[in-house]
Amino acid sequence: MRHFNICLCTLMIAASCFAGELILEPLQVHNGEVAILRWVGQTPSFAVVRFHNKATFLYPDEDGALALLPVGLDVKDGSYPLMCAVVDDRGKTVFYDLSLQVVHKERPIEHLKLPENMVSPKDPEVIERINNERKKLSQLFSVRSQRRWDSFGVPVDDPVNSVFGKQRVMNGTTHSLHSGTDFRSPMGRPIRSVANGKVVMVDELFYTGNTVILDHGEGLYSLYGHMSKTSVIEGEEVQVGDSIGNVGRTGRVTGPHLHLSMRLLGERIDPMSLISLLAE
Numbered sequence: 051m052r053h054f055n056i057c058l059c060t061l062m063i064a065a066s067c068f069a070g071e072l073i074l075e076p077l078q079v080h081n082g083e084v085a086i087l088r089w090v091g092q093t094p095s096f097a098v099v100r101f102h103n104k105a106t107f108l109y110p111d112e113d114g115a116l117a118l119l120p121v122g123l124d125v126k127d128g129s130y131p132l133m134c135a136v137v138d139d140r141g142k143t144v145f146y147d148l149s150l151q152v153v154h155k156e157r158p159i160e161h162l163k164l165p166e167n168m169v170s171p172k173d174p175e176v177i178e179r180i181n182n183e184r185k186k187l188s189q190l191f192s193v194r195s196q197r198r199w200d201s202f203g204v205p206v207d208d209p210v211n212s213v214f215g216k217q218r219v220m221n222g223t224t225h226s227l228h229s230g231t232d233f234r235s236p237m238g239r240p241i242r243s244v245a246n247g248k249v250v251m252v253d254e255l256f257y258t259g260n261t262v263i264l265d266h267g268e269g270l271y272s273l274y275g276h277m278s279k280t281s282v283i284e285g286e287e288v289q290v291g292d293s294i295g296n297v298g299r300t301g302r303v304t305g306p307h308l309h310l311s312m313r314l315l316g317e318r319i320d321p322m323s324l325i326s327l328l329a330e
Contacts, residue, residue, distance in 0.1 A: 080155035083323035120317035197267035199245040214320040230311030239297040259300025275309035
């Protein structure tokens with residue numbers, strides 16, 4: 051297995067009015083995973099980092115400020131610059147240059163057999179429904195709200211049986227990469243929120259069946275699919291570990307399980323990477 055190697059070159063400046071340290075962790079991540087950029091010190095009045103042609107703000111926290119940096123599944127091998135500016139309450143600006151070396155991670159291939167109408171729908175009404183749901187999800191994931199998350203936990207205690215990013219071959223035809231993590235959970239198992247958040251969708255979707263989506267703030271969302279029933283309503287605030295519904299087999303499935311996917315600043319990310327990085 052190849053690794054995602056990070057080379058961090060940090061310029062550290064300490065002054066009586068403004069001192070701190072910029073830390074990137076972990077030092078090895080794969081495409082599809084997440085890195086954390088932390089400013090440890092006096093909380094800045096403004097801080098921003100530019101990575102992979104996107105500007106991301108560092109949000110204040112009790113230790114200074116931080117940003118979650120998604121590395122998309124499609125990021126190619128190579129060295130990527132990260133440029134960060136940190137501004138104190140007097141207007142003093144400190145610039146930092148970081149470099150990020152990306153190395154692709156190979157993921158497994160999974161072969162599935164499903165009813166043809168679930169793999170390649172031909173009914174115009176079904177196709178229209180799928181397209182409308184995609185647009186709705188795209189609009190939802192584009193919204194940025196105030197940070198709600200703090201620590202993270204797993205949604206169920208059952209083992210993972212289908213990892214994020216694997217190539218799926220359905221009925222002999224190659225399809226898109228798996229956008230989430232599947233847990234081998236029995237029918238009816240309670241599902242927990244992975245972090246503090248706001249319920250922004252409770253709906254029945256073509257692919258993920260009974261679905262709940264939580265907005266954790268700062269562009270981070272979690273989606274829970276194939277549920278047998280939901281126990282939250284849109285607009286409700288939940289805390290990490292709260293029950294939001296139960297495992298089922300609705301939508302495009304071969305059996306009962308929980309499908310968990312996450313979006314960060316519009317990028318599909320490995321849920322287990324983020325959960326392990328920020329677990330209690």
